[in-house]
Amino acid sequence: MRSKIEKLYTGIIFIFMYAPIVTLMVLSFNSSKSRAKWGGFTLKWYINLIHDSSVLNAMANTLVIALISTVIATVIGTITCVGLMGVNRRSRAVIMGITNIPMINADIVTGISLMLLFKVLHFETGFVSVLIAHITFNIPYVMLAVLPAMKTIDPNVYEAALDLGAKPFHAFRKAVLPNLTSSVLAGALMAFTMSIDDFIITYFTKGSGFDTLSTKIYNEVKRGIRPEIYAISTIIFAVVIVLLMMSERMRNRHASVRKDAPLYKVEKRISRRRFILMLVPAFAIIILGMYFGGVFKRKSNQLFVYNAGEYIDPEIIEMFSEETGIEVIYDEFETLEIMYAKIYQDDAAYDVLCPSDYMIAKLIDNDMIQELDLDKIPNRKNIGQQYMEASKAFDPGNKYAIPYCWGTVGILYNTTMVDEPPTSWDVLWDEKGAGEILMQDSIRDAFMVALIRNGFDPNTTDPEELAIAADDLIAQKPLVQAYVIDQAKDKMIGGEAAYAVTYSGDVMEAMAGNEDLDYVVPEEGSNVWLDCWVVTKKARNPEAAMKWIDFMCRPDIALKNFEFIMYSTPNTAAWEMIEDEELKNSEVAFPGDDVLKRCTSYTYLGEEGDQLYNDMWKKVKTGE
Amino acid sequence: MPINRKTSRLLNSPYVAWAVIFIIVPLFMVFYYGFTDDSGSFTFDNVAAIASPEHMHSLLLAVALSVVSTVICFILAYPLGMILARNKASNRSMIITLFILPMWMNFLLRTLAWMTLLENKGVINGVLDFLHLPGINIINTPAAIVIGMVYNFLPFMILPIYNSLSSIDDSVIFAARDLGADSKQTFFKVTLPLTVPGIISGVTMVFIPALTTFAISTMLGGSKILLIGNVIEQEFTLSYDWNLGSGLSIVLMVFIIINIVVSSISDKKGEES
Numbered sequence: 001m002r003s004k005i006e007k008l009y010t011g012i013i014f015i016f017m018y019a020p021i022v023t024l025m026v027l028s029f030n031s032s033k034s035r036a037k038w039g040g041f042t043l044k045w046y047i048n049l050i051h052d053s054s055v056l057n058a059m060a061n062t063l064v065i066a067l068i069s070t071v072i073a074t075v076i077g078t079i080t081c082v083g084l085m086g087v088n089r090r091s092r093a094v095i096m097g098i099t100n101i102p103m104i105n106a107d108i109v110t111g112i113s114l115m116l117l118f119k120v121l122h123f124e125t126g127f128v129s130v131l132i133a134h135i136t137f138n139i140p141y142v143m144l145a146v147l148p149a150m151k152t153i154d155p156n157v158y159e160a161a162l163d164l165g166a167k168p169f170h171a172f173r174k175a176v177l178p179n180l181t182s183s184v185l186a187g188a189l190m191a192f193t194m195s196i197d198d199f200i201i202t203y204f205t206k207g208s209g210f211d212t213l214s215t216k217i218y219n220e221v222k223r224g225i226r227p228e229i230y231a232i233s234t235i236i237f238a239v240v241i242v243l244l245m246m247s248e249r250m251r252n253r254h255a256s257v258r259k260d261a262p263l264y265k266v267e268k269r270i271s272r273r274r275f276i277l278m279l280v281p282a283f284a285i286i287i288l289g290m291y292f293g294g295v296f297k298r299k300s301n302q303l304f305v306y307n308a309g310e311y312i313d314p315e316i317i318e319m320f321s322e323e324t325g326i327e328v329i330y331d332e333f334e335t336l337e338i339m340y341a342k343i344y345q346d347d348a349a350y351d352v353l354c355p356s357d358y359m360i361a362k363l364i365d366n367d368m369i370q371e372l373d374l375d376k377i378p379n380r381k382n383i384g385q386q387y388m389e390a391s392k393a394f395d396p397g398n399k400y401a402i403p404y405c406w407g408t409v410g411i412l413y414n415t416t417m418v419d420e421p422p423t424s425w426d427v428l429w430d431e432k433g434a435g436e437i438l439m440q441d442s443i444r445d446a447f448m449v450a451l452i453r454n455g456f457d458p459n460t461t462d463p464e465e466l467a468i469a470a471d472d473l474i475a476q477k478p479l480v481q482a483y484v485i486d487q488a489k490d491k492m493i494g495g496e497a498a499y500a501v502t503y504s505g506d507v508m509e510a511m512a513g514n515e516d517l518d519y520v521v522p523e524e525g526s527n528v529w530l531d532c533w534v535v536t537k538k539a540r541n542p543e544a545a546m547k548w549i550d551f552m553c554r555p556d557i558a559l560k561n562f563e564f565i566m567y568s569t570p571n572t573a574a575w576e577m578i579e580d581e582e583l584k585n586s587e588v589a590f591p592g593d594d595v596l597k598r599c600t601s602y603t604y605l606g607e608e609g610d611q612l613y614n615d616m617w618k619k620v621k622t623g624e
Numbered sequence: 625m626p627i628n629r630k631t632s633r634l635l636n637s638p639y640v641a642w643a644v645i646f647i648i649v650p651l652f653m654v655f656y657y658g659f660t661d662d663s664g665s666f667t668f669d670n671v672a673a674i675a676s677p678e679h680m681h682s683l684l685l686a687v688a689l690s691v692v693s694t695v696i697c698f699i700l701a702y703p704l705g706m707i708l709a710r711n712k713a714s715n716r717s718m719i720i721t722l723f724i725l726p727m728w729m730n731f732l733l734r735t736l737a738w739m740t741l742l743e744n745k746g747v748i749n750g751v752l753d754f755l756h757l758p759g760i761n762i763i764n765t766p767a768a769i770v771i772g773m774v775y776n777f778l779p780f781m782i783l784p785i786y787n788s789l790s791s792i793d794d795s796v797i798f799a800a801r802d803l804g805a806d807s808k809q810t811f812f813k814v815t816l817p818l819t820v821p822g823i824i825s826g827v828t829m830v831f832i833p834a835l836t837t838f839a840i841s842t843m844l845g846g847s848k849i850l851l852i853g854n855v856i857e858q859e860f861t862l863s864y865d866w867n868l869g870s871g872l873s874i875v876l877m878v879f880i881i882i883n884i885v886v887s888s889i890s891d892k893k894g895e896e897s
Contacts (some may be wrong), residue, residue: 013704017732020734027747035740083633086629093650106836107836109836109877116653116654116870117650132646199732200839213730225736246719299739329892345864477848482847483848486884496743558834617678618678618850622677622679622681
């Protein structure tokens with residue numbers, strides 16, 4: 001009876017641990033993108049994965065960082081443990097106390113502290129900074145494994161070796177080290193595991209253009225769940241299982257050989273063979289990883305581009321590289337505020353950015369972007385005159401910015417989940433939509449909705465008006481399913497919610513993915529925005545940056561890009577080439593004056609205004 | 625092992641240098657930024673900012689969720705540890721490995737798995753719907769975050785508890801029985817006190833990462849629920865306010881230090897008894 005209950009209990013926890021993993025593995029073979037339905041068996045997510053170089057890069061980086069940091073941490077950690085034997089008690093306590101800090105301290109604090117160090121020293125964050133961080137948190141794991149074994153070693157053996165004429169190092173290697181091997185390996189394994197699994201510390205120390213698998217997955221997940229990620233999970237789990245079985249077999253073989261051979265011989269042969277067995281793949285991985293991961297970035301002919309998520313046709317990046325020979329390092333941000341913070345903290349991180357109107361004004365105001373070399377951007381003539389006029393609102397002389405895409409903000413809704421088509425923002429405060437509403441997780445857009453609903457200007461800096469809007473957003477919070485940015489599209493296609501505040505560009509693709517969806521720009525008014533390419537002041541490759549912008553203005557490129565991302569293009573030459581009449585005259589992508597008349601652009605509100613919005617937003621997000 | 629002072633200093637110096645540059649100095653910088661303002665003059669404001677309603681709320685919520693998660697982990701792990709420790713079969717190490725194995729899956733993938741399961745149109749609801757049962761609606765609630773924490777950190781609780789349970793000498797248990805203790809008394813007077821160090825290390829290994837996480841709350845809380853980890857993260861990635869972010873980190877460190885002090889006191893008590 002008792003053993004039955006025990007088995008049942010163990011079984012339940014076992015299922016709890018493995019059911020989620022099995023789910024991921026099953027879904028990786030599901031041809032339907034929906035998580036709840038089985039659409040048939042497929043391998044296409046794996047095939048996509050093989051073609052996704054950024055994921056392969058991230059995998060390579062993860063392995064290279066883990067291997068190198070493990071080796072260095074193991075060497076330093078072991079040497080230090082030996083050294084600790086010769087110091088007095090107090091210094092040993094001090095050293096061990098310091099060693100404990102990274103283990104006990106929260107990862108977020110360790111990550112932040114290292115980030116501050118790198119930033120203050122103007123140390124370029126990337127591969128090396130992440131490696132340093134990983135070595136730092138790995139050494140303690142090695143020391144913790146090795147030190148107890150060190151203490152059990154009989155000093156007489158070492159002394160005997162010395163008495164027999166061995167030199168100290170030789171004596172150490174022959175008489176001491178063999179007894180440490182298993183603990184050193186255990187420490188190294190622990191360090192390797194910790195390095196592979198780390199997300200938080202890498203997140204804070206990684207800099208631009210460098211991702212490990214963890215940070216890559218985090219970015220991907222924030223954009224909606226792609227089945228390719230399930231495929232990664234399955235691969236990782238399969239590798240872990242294989243490694244486990246290999247180590248188990250090795251242990252068994254080790255045990256069986258030992259019986260019939262003199263101990264020391266076996267020990268030697270096995271350990272050497274094992275050593276080579278481990279070294280060969282390790283070196284192979286490091287070399288391959290460096291090759292694929294492009295570890296030594298920042299070559300001369302590179303361009304660092306920072307754009308919003310899912311905001312370009314990836315083929316265009318490849319075409320640009322092929323034509324110009326410039327390698328593009330392409331990173332994505334979630335919101336303009338995050339982009340600004342990144343550039344503010346590391347002004348040379350990127351060459352080209354793609355911010356919206358109000359953010360461009362802020363960048364100009366803070367002297368963070370440079371005037372464009374317009375002679376090098378002849379294709380700018382393809383941009384419609386009205387858009388160049390519109391951009392004068394934030395860039396008076398048309399000197400800093402070239403328009404890329406524009407659009408409105410409105411409500412994307414699922415016609416099968418609502419009683420009647422919404423016309424007003426009020427629907428987002430209606431109890432009937434409880435749990436079915438996706439709000440924008442970006443400060444200005446969220447406040448715009450609440451401000452306009454209360455009859456205020458979306459560019460207000462009046463604390464009282466903002467307080468009213470903030471209270472309104474807090475009152476709405478129980479009805480909100482989630483605050484999202486790029487996930488909105490994915491969730492709406494999947495039927496997860498009835499309403500989402502979205503950008504018109506996402507609407508086009510969402511409607512293509514789910515025909516029940518429709519879009520409205522509420523009649524109280526909304527926001528119209530214009531995103532432009534700009535070049536940072538400290539850009540390392542302004543030459544390439546101008547080429548990039550010119551390339552993006554080419555009609556064929558702008559058209560190809562429009563057909564992929566479906567965000568309204570200000571490129572008149574490209575617009576004229578759109579063959580699909582329905583698309584060309586789409587009310588969503590190219591709204592008429594009646595819609596535009598009720599839309600306002602955001603303006604830059606100054607440091608204090610921004611601070612006010614930030615504080616209020618924090619209140620909304622933490623309030624109840 | 626006798627090593628002379630000179631050699632040992634030589635052997636220790638690389639690590640000491642490393643630790644000073646990459647552990648001590650960075651921590652000092654957190655304190656520097658935490659106790660200064662924009663212009664670099666001394667202030668308590670950044671640390672005191674924890675008392676503001678927004679920060680306090682996120683801190684208290686983080687404490688509440690991580691305490692609940694830690695307790696659940698403990699309740700799940702202890703019986704499991706006992707069952708596993710009693711199992712003397714030869715495949716014991718294999719079974720233990722099975723419970724630790726999910727740790728080798730990437731932490732974010734483990735969390736992603738729960739997103740997939742708990743979503744409104746997710747796997748669990750799909751199955752419930754298929755069986756004509758009412759669906760569940762816990763994604764983007766504190767409950768979802770607790771599930772994510774428990775799932776991610778449970779192995780950290782199982783391992784130390786199992787280790788301390790399996791290192792108890794059977795003869796101690798027999799002695800207790802011989803002296804007339806029933807099984808309940810044996811458990812509370814002998815087994816439990818002997819595993820206190822294991823429990824404490826398990827609690828620390830679950831509580832601190834749970835208290836300071838921002839990824840789990842972002843992914844399973846739909847950005848609706850801000851824990852103190854999220855607030856600190858956003859000070860660096862969104863508001864670029866290093867001073868406030870560092871100040872709040874110092875508060876977090878105080879919590880960690882309290883945790884260590886409390887555990888080392890009860891650790892000593894455990895040893896005495």
